[in-house]
Amino acid sequence: MSDISPPSEGSVAAALSRRRAVRHYDPGPVPRELLIKLLDQVRLTPSGWNLQPVHFVLVTDSKQKRLLRHACLGQPQIEQAPAVVVFVTDLEPHRGRLEAILARDLENGSVTPEYAKFSGRTIRLLFESGPLGLLGAAKRAAIYLMSWFRPMPAPNLSRHQRRIWSLRQAAMAAQTFLLLVADHGLASCPMEGFDPRRVRRVLDIPRRYMIALVVTVGRAGPPQRPRRGRLALTEILHEERF
Numbered sequence: 001m002s003d004i005s006p007p008s009e010g011s012v013a014a015a016l017s018r019r020r021a022v023r024h025y026d027p028g029p030v031p032r033e034l035l036i037k038l039l040d041q042v043r044l045t046p047s048g049w050n051l052q053p054v055h056f057v058l059v060t061d062s063k064q065k066r067l068l069r070h071a072c073l074g075q076p077q078i079e080q081a082p083a084v085v086v087f088v089t090d091l092e093p094h095r096g097r098l099e100a101i102l103a104r105d106l107e108n109g110s111v112t113p114e115y116a117k118f119s120g121r122t123i124r125l126l127f128e129s130g131p132l133g134l135l136g137a138a139k140r141a142a143i144y145l146m147s148w149f150r151p152m153p154a155p156n157l158s159r160h161q162r163r164i165w166s167l168r169q170a171a172m173a174a175q176t177f178l179l180l181v182a183d184h185g186l187a188s189c190p191m192e193g194f195d196p197r198r199v200r201r202v203l204d205i206p207r208r209y210m211i212a213l214v215v216t217v218g219r220a221g222p223p224q225r226p227r228r229g230r231l232a233l234t235e236i237l238h239e240e241r242f
Contacts, residue, residue: 015182020227022187025081025218030186032060035083035217038180045173049123050101053093053166054173054212057086057203064202071198072214077189081216086199087174088209089166091159094127127162163210170212177215187220 039056047053059065060083068086069078078084102120105111111119174190181188191214199211 012179012183015179019178019182019188021189022216022218022220022224023075023077023189024221024223025077025187025216026221027080027082028219029060029082030218034184035085038177038184039085041180042173042177045176047169047172048165049119050105051090051093051097051123051169052101053090054170055088055090055209057088057205059084059086059203067202068199068214071202072191072194075191075193077191077216078214080221081189081218083217085177085215085217086203086211087170087177087213087215088205089170089212090209091162091166092127092208094123098123166210167212174213174215181217185219186217189216191215 035058039058042056043052045054059068062079065079065081065084068084069075072078098120102111102116106113106116178188178190194211194214196211199205199214200207205211
């Protein structure tokens with residue numbers, strides 16, 4: 001007999017089963033205090049090397065939403081939803097922040113001095129390439145040789161690789177947000193359909209930051225279609241090997 005209980009009300013599993021992409025919203029507002037509370041909880045989402053590169057841009061002003069709708073290919077849920085959260089991620093999260101993060105972790109005892117030293121050295125190895133990328137080239141050659149003898153990380157992250165890394169961090173934070181929203185009885189819709197150049201201009205996002213995802217938030221309104229189907233676990237589960 002299985003000792004695994006069905007999901008209880010308020011559990012992550014229950015929120016996941018309720019959550020769906022909603023494109024029609026009731027006009028009533030969502031309290032700002034609730035949105036801030038949810039985003040404060042999203043802040044606790046894990047991130048690579050604890051660099052915490054994800055930022056949130058909360059949009060509730062009707063004029064801003066109108067401009068943002070145009071940048072999001074005219075999708076009406078942007079204006080219809082009472083709130084929009086744009087997930088933005090720092091492509092250079094170590095600059096001006098790494099030392100403070102490591103110092104805080106050392107102070108609260110969550111890392112050892114040895115780990116802090118290793119972490120700082122490795123993060124710089126991954127994210128910094130030096131003038132004209134020359135340092136990156138030297139690191140790639142050295143790590144390639146060392147990798148013949150033991151596993152090694154990538155020598156440094158190119159801009160393309162940093163974008164992939166950053167998207168992973170934003171995806172984890174956004175999924176946390178979607179589940180928290182569902183847990184509080186609200187609806188949401190994650191959106192990838194947007195013009196990043198126009199979104200950047202509307203929200204005054206610096207070039208150093210990448211726009212990862214736009215999420216509308218509110219109370220679901222009619223009409224709502226049935227939730228779309230999912231593949232069976234047997235179609236996507238691979239055990240031990242693919």
